[in-house]
Amino acid sequence: MMIIDAKDLILGRMSALAAKKALLGEEIRIVNAEQAVITGKPKEILTEYNRRRIMGPALIGPFFPRTPERLVKRVVRGMLPYKNPRGKEALARVKCYVGVPEEFKKEKLLTFDDMNVNNSPAKFIRIKEISKQLGAKVE
Numbered sequence: 001m002m003i004i005d006a007k008d009l010i011l012g013r014m015s016a017l018a019a020k021k022a023l024l025g026e027e028i029r030i031v032n033a034e035q036a037v038i039t040g041k042p043k044e045i046l047t048e049y050n051r052r053r054i055m056g057p058a059l060i061g062p063f064f065p066r067t068p069e070r071l072v073k074r075v076v077r078g079m080l081p082y083k084n085p086r087g088k089e090a091l092a093r094v095k096c097y098v099g100v101p102e103e104f105k106k107e108k109l110l111t112f113d114d115m116n117v118n119n120s121p122a123k124f125i126r127i128k129e130i131s132k133q134l135g136a137k138v139e
Contacts, residue, residue, distance in 0.1 A: 001027040005100075005109035007035040011075055011127065013115040019079035022090040030076075030096045031104055034068035034128040034138060037117045042125040046133050053134055066136040068127045069096035098138075 002021055006014060014036065018028045038045055053064045065071050073096045081087035100109070117124050131138045 001029060003029045003031060003104055003107050003109050005032055005111045006030050006072065007032045007111070008117050009036055009112065009115045010117055010124075011036045011038050011072065014112070015072070015075045015079055017112070017115075018076050018094060019090070022076075022093045023080065023086070026093065028094045029104065030069075030072060030094070031100045031109065032098075033072040033096045034098050034126065034131065036068075036072060036127045037124040038127070038130070039117065039120070039122040039124045041123055042129075045125050046130065049130050049134060064134075066131055066134040067098075068131045068136070068138060069098050071127055071131065072096045 002018075004014060004018065014030070018030060022028050049064075053066070055064075056062050065074050073091075073094060076094050076096075077091055080090050082091050097104075113119065128138050
């Protein structure tokens with residue numbers, strides 16, 4: 001089982017690694033999902049996420065997640081062939097959490113220096129801020 005600490009990691013890069021490992025059959029747990037970041041201009045990113053959320057009729061869909069852990073899992077899903085059986089099984093092996101659950105407190109959390117946003121001069125926004133903007137109740 002691979003436990004990834006998403007704090008300050010670039011979401012796309014981390015999700016690509018998680019998707020690849022899940023396809024190979026490994027169990028993936030992503031903790032601190034609300035601390036992952038998306039690089040780019042924050043105002044443009046928020047505008048794009050709001051556009052996705054309000055697209056289509058409210059009761060018919062498409063439905064777009066608001067909470068941080070579901071947003072992260074949605075990004076991982078986008079990197080998997082989730083409509084075929086192999087992709088569905090891989091997606092079932094990925095779990096995302098806000099914060100660090102008690103069961104993983106004593107485990108070794110993996111973080112990756114090459115995916116860390118502090119190593120690049122890029123502008124970024126945290127998933128937590130996007131969730132708040134979409135209407136999720138995040139602390």
